[in-house]
Amino acid sequence: MENDGERVATQTMEKAGAENRRNVAISARSLVKTFGTGEFAVHALKDVDIDIRENEFFTLLGPSGCGKTTLLRMIAGFELPTSGIIQLDGQDITALPPHKRPVNTVFQSYALFPHMTVAENIGFGLKMLGRSGGDIDKRVKRMLALVQLEAMANRRTDQLSGGQQQRVALARALAPEPKVLLLDEPLAALDLKLRKNMQIELKSLQAETGITFVFVTHDQEEALTMSDRIAVMRAGEILQIGAPTDIYERPTHRFVADFIGDINILEGSVVSSEGRTAQVRLKDGAVIEARVPEGVDGSGDVALAIRPEAARLAGPDETAALSGTLENVVYFGAASYLHLRLGSGEEFVLRHSGALDAYDLSTGSVLGIALQPGRARVLE
Amino acid sequence: MADLATTHDAAPAARARKLKARDLKAMPGFKAIAWACIVALYLPLIVLIVFSFNDNRSVVKWTEFSLRWYQAALENEGIRNAAWVSVKVALVATILSTIAATMAALATTRAAAFKGQGLAYAIINQPLMIPEIVTAIATLSLFSLVKYVTGITGIGYLMAAHTAFCIPFAFMPIRARLEDMTLTLEQAGADLYATPLQAFRYITLPLLMPGIVAGAMLAFVVSLDDVIITLMVAGPGETTLPIYILGAIRRGITPEINAVSTILVGVSVLLVALLFLVQRRMEK
Numbered sequence: 001m002e003n004d005g006e007r008v009a010t011q012t013m014e015k016a017g018a019e020n021r022r023n024v025a026i027s028a029r030s031l032v033k034t035f036g037t038g039e040f041a042v043h044a045l046k047d048v049d050i051d052i053r054e055n056e057f058f059t060l061l062g063p064s065g066c067g068k069t070t071l072l073r074m075i076a077g078f079e080l081p082t083s084g085i086i087q088l089d090g091q092d093i094t095a096l097p098p099h100k101r102p103v104n105t106v107f108q109s110y111a112l113f114p115h116m117t118v119a120e121n122i123g124f125g126l127k128m129l130g131r132s133g134g135d136i137d138k139r140v141k142r143m144l145a146l147v148q149l150e151a152m153a154n155r156r157t158d159q160l161s162g163g164q165q166q167r168v169a170l171a172r173a174l175a176p177e178p179k180v181l182l183l184d185e186p187l188a189a190l191d192l193k194l195r196k197n198m199q200i201e202l203k204s205l206q207a208e209t210g211i212t213f214v215f216v217t218h219d220q221e222e223a224l225t226m227s228d229r230i231a232v233m234r235a236g237e238i239l240q241i242g243a244p245t246d247i248y249e250r251p252t253h254r255f256v257a258d259f260i261g262d263i264n265i266l267e268g269s270v271v272s273s274e275g276r277t278a279q280v281r282l283k284d285g286a287v288i289e290a291r292v293p294e295g296v297d298g299s300g301d302v303a304l305a306i307r308p309e310a311a312r313l314a315g316p317d318e319t320a321a322l323s324g325t326l327e328n329v330v331y332f333g334a335a336s337y338l339h340l341r342l343g344s345g346e347e348f349v350l351r352h353s354g355a356l357d358a359y360d361l362s363t364g365s366v367l368g369i370a371l372q373p374g375r376a377r378v379l380e
Numbered sequence: 381m382a383d384l385a386t387t388h389d390a391a392p393a394a395r396a397r398k399l400k401a402r403d404l405k406a407m408p409g410f411k412a413i414a415w416a417c418i419v420a421l422y423l424p425l426i427v428l429i430v431f432s433f434n435d436n437r438s439v440v441k442w443t444e445f446s447l448r449w450y451q452a453a454l455e456n457e458g459i460r461n462a463a464w465v466s467v468k469v470a471l472v473a474t475i476l477s478t479i480a481a482t483m484a485a486l487a488t489t490r491a492a493a494f495k496g497q498g499l500a501y502a503i504i505n506q507p508l509m510i511p512e513i514v515t516a517i518a519t520l521s522l523f524s525l526v527k528y529v530t531g532i533t534g535i536g537y538l539m540a541a542h543t544a545f546c547i548p549f550a551f552m553p554i555r556a557r558l559e560d561m562t563l564t565l566e567q568a569g570a571d572l573y574a575t576p577l578q579a580f581r582y583i584t585l586p587l588l589m590p591g592i593v594a595g596a597m598l599a600f601v602v603s604l605d606d607v608i609i610t611l612m613v614a615g616p617g618e619t620t621l622p623i624y625i626l627g628a629i630r631r632g633i634t635p636e637i638n639a640v641s642t643i644l645v646g647v648s649v650l651l652v653a654l655l656f657l658v659q660r661r662m663e664k
Contacts, residue, residue, distance in 0.1 A: 078567055098570040099579075111568035115586045124582075125572035176573065 023089075025180055025212045026052040026075060031084035033070055033236075044070040045081070046236040052180070052214060053229075057206050059215045061223040062233035063259070068216045071233075072182050075214065076105050088179060099128070104173035105182040108189070110165050112157040118168050119144070119153040125176035143171040146205070163194045170205070180212045187222065199226055220260045224248060232256045249307075252293045254379040257305040264311075264348050265379070266304045273298050278378060280304055284343030286322050290376040303379045308337060310375030311350035313359055313367055320368025324348050329361055340367060425645060432638035439633050449639040459640055461617075462624035469535070469620060470603040473542035474550075478596040480543070481550035482588070489558040490566075490584075508548050512608045515545065520612040533615060541613045542603045549602045550595035557591025590659045597655045601648055 033045040045067045052058045060068035073079040075086060077098035085094045093101055104125065113121050122143050123136045131139075144150045147167035157165060166186060173181055183202075187195045203226050206213045217223055223230050224244045231241045232255070239253040240246075251257035254265060268280040271287065278298045281287050292298030314320035324340030327347075335353040342348050350369060359367060404410060431439045435446035453459050488501050507515060523537045565587065569579035607622045614623065621644065628637055 076571060078570075098567070099573045099575055103571075105568070105571045107564055107568060109562070109564055111562075111564040113565060113568070113583060124569070124574075128569075128573040128575075128578055128582075172572070 023054045024051045025054045025056075025089065026050070026214070027087040027090075028071075028075075029085050029087075031071070031074065031086065032082045033067070033074065033079065034082045043236050045074075048084070048236070048238055050231060050238060050241070052212060054212055055210055056228040057203065057213045057215065057226055059217060059223040059227040059230045060233060061217055061220060061230050061259075063218055065235075066233040067236040068218075068233050069184060072105075072184055072214060072216050075180070076103055076182050077101050102176075102179045103182060104176060104178040104180075105184065106169050106173045106186045108184045108186065110169040110186075112165055112168055112172070114157060117154050117156060118149065118160070121157060121168055122172045122175050124172065129176060139175055143175045146174070146208075147171045162190055163198070166190060166198060170202075174205075174209060174211070177209075178211060180214060181206075183213060183215045185216055185218070187217075187219075195222075202226060224260070232259060234259075249375075250293055250377065251305060252296055252380050254303050254305070257377075257379055262308050262349060264306045264308065264346075264350075266306070266342075266346055266348070267301070267344075268304050269301045270299050270378075278302075280376075280378065282322070282342075282344060283346070284322075288321055288371065288376050289373070290378050291374060292378045296378055296380045298378050304376055305379050306348075306371065306376045308349045308351040309353075310372045311348075311369050312352045312354065312372075313338070313350070313356075314370040316358065318368070318370055321371045322348065322369040323366055324369065326361065326363055326365050326367055328363070329356075338367070340369065428638050429642050429645070432635055432642040434635055434638075437634065439635055439638060449635040450643075453636050453639040453643070456636070458619075458624060459621070459636075462619045462621045465535070465618055466604055466620040466622075469539050469542050470600050472539045473546050473603040474596050474600040476539075476543040477546035477599045478550045478554075478592060481547050481554055481595055481599075482592055484547070484551055485555040485558050485591075486584075489555060490563075504551055505548050507545055512545075516609040516612040519544070519609060523613060535615075535618050537615070538610065538613050538618050538620075541609055542606065545606070545609060546599035546603050550599040553594040553598065554588065554591040557588055557594075561587055593658050594655060597651050601651060604644070604647075 028048060028050045031045050031048040031050075033043075035042040035044055048067070048071065050071075060071060062068050070079060074081055077093070077096060077100075081094060085092055087093065088101065088103065113124065116124070119140050123140045126136045126139055140153070141150075144153055147170055149164060149167055149171070152160060152164065152168075157168060160168065166189075169186070186202075187198050190198060199222060202213070202215075215223075215226065224247075227244055229241060229243055230247050232239045232247060232253075234255050240251065240256045242250070247256060248260055251260065251263075257263045258265065266282055268282040268288070270278045271281050272279045273292065276292045276294075276298070278290055278292050279287050280290050280302060282304070288304065290304055322342060324342045326338060327341055328339040330337040330339070335351050336356060338350050338352055340348045340350070348369065359365075431442070432449055433445050433447070434442055435444035435448065436442070484500075484504050488497060488504075519541050523541070527533060527537075561584075565583055566579050569583040570576070574582060604620075605622060606620075607626060610620050610623055611626075614620065619627075621640070625637055625640060628634070
């Protein structure tokens with residue numbers, strides 16, 4: 001157990017070291033944005049620090065009103081921070097107007113120019129930069145090929161489908177080769193199937209162009225599948241920044257754990273701890289070993305997080321870590337989700353992927369729960 | 381199963397009947413009222429136009445078709461001069477008022493909110509609420525004062541007065557169009573390196589054009605049509621067409637007046653048709 005934990009820790013440190021060596025593209029320090037004054041003041045951002053690295057697919061994830069769009073609009077230059085600074089490649093751009101920032105945006109509503117053709121839309125940025133007509137034509141052709149819309153060059157934008165408009169918006173924003181591409185929930189208006197396709201396309205486009213993408217979404221699945229790193233936001237604050245696996249498997253904050261995927265959150269108190277491992281007594285008396293992440297105070301009353309897939313039904317000759325009465329079984333083919341009620345009254349969901357024949361699955365039967373070692377975590 | 385099928389069929393039919401009952405066109409008397417309105421609006425015009433083609437001096441007794449009153453009107457130097465004054469004044473007023481209205485509309489919708497924005501909006505629209513005779517007398521008083529102090533005379537006063545009262549008319553469609561246009565398009569322009577001036581030139585202005593054209597045409601028609609303010613402000617030799625017609629009518633209605641009025645109707649119909657075509661082309 002200890003060794004396991006240490007290995008994870010060193011790995012994380014090595015990874016962090018490698019990534020720190022990559023240059024930072026966008027760096028924000030102490031960003032504050034307050035709308036209104038006095039008792040009507042709305043704090044859209046409260047002291048946000050963030051470093052977005054070159055070449056990475058970075059996602060700002062959070063529920064609506066968490067400040068993610070405000071932060072994006074600040075990087076684009078549409079919004080001035082109340083205080084704090086934003087740097088791009090080490091240069092202060094906090095007060096630079098949008099047209100002087102080498103940053104382009106894909107708007108949620110696409111904001112295509114209705115009085116221009118697809119090609120004119122894509123070439124607009126280059127035209128404003130004063131590129132020659134020949135240069136613009138060449139670049140527009142390449143962009144059209146990149147988003148597979150060669151046949152649509154002379155169409156008007158209102159003759160395109162939603163997915164095609166989305167691609168024009170992307171091509172238009174990529175054409176001037178920005179240092180950073182900002183995407184404001186660009187997939188929200190697409191239907192599910194198209195959205196899945198665009199997720200893959202976006203990810204490969206990012207790899208192909210090597211441009212830093214800053215992506216805003218409230219869809220946790222979208223964030224997990226596409227991002228190199230995710231910043232989870234709530235009420236104007238960044239709660240956790242990390243790779244999708246960090247966010248999912250090693251959440252430090254109760255909100256993050258709850259927001260991303262299914263999770264069981266149990267109340268308990270620490271009875272003893274050694275290093276970053278603590279013994280936590282739950283309300284029904286069971287004592288569970290849990291990891292205490294960096295920066296989390298692992299003492300006193302704590303909340304414990306356990307993913308449904310980190311638990312399974314205990315075998316007949318196994319000692320169960322927990323036990324609960326069965327309330328419901330949801331069968332998903334490859335696995336089943338079992339909803340149990342613990343002695344403390346808390347609900348516990350586990351994902352059991354093995355055979356269920358050996359267990360009594362009638363409602364009300366008492367079942368033992370086995371936990372994968374090292375997967376229970378203490379939350380902030 | 382059979383029962384289910386019938387209820388399924390019956391429900392939409394009942395709903396359709398209900399919807400039809402709510403449709404205004406299905407209400408009793410709808411057609412009659414619509415026709416009454418059309419007649420009230422256009423019958424006088426039809427009478428005017430019909431008798432402009434009458435070969436008789438009378439405007440109530442029809443004899444024979446003729447174009448003699450059109451010929452007479454076109455040969456009448458008084459009418460020709462008046463028409464020229466009208467067009468000159470209307471053109472100048474249209475251009476100046478449309479520019480002013482466009483700037484005002486941009487300032488009240490696109491500039492960062494400023495103190496007194498609502499007041500500015502009210503001030504621009506207020507002339508529509510003030511009785512025209514009051515505006516006319518006020519303008520006359522001011523211009524008399526200016527003339528007395530500076531000694532300058534000329535048609536410029538008439539043009540200035542027309543420009544002033546045309547502004548709210550030109551303002552309305554331009555502002556309506558600007559309010560419909562989302563700010564996101566201009567932001568997208570700025571995001572794609574357009575300076576504020578370029579964003580205006582390549583995005584705002586082209587998208588605003590239908591509104592500007594509508595505003596300009598409204599201003600032109602309003603200026604061409606004005607009597608009260610013109611009556612007060614116009615100096616000697618600055619008789620506009622409506623003023624000429626008014627003067628001529630005092631000497632008795634002749635089919636010549638019918639002919640001139642018909643031409644005016646023709647011009648405004650032409651303008652409206654043109655406006656419609658321009659707007660349709662721009663929206664396509």
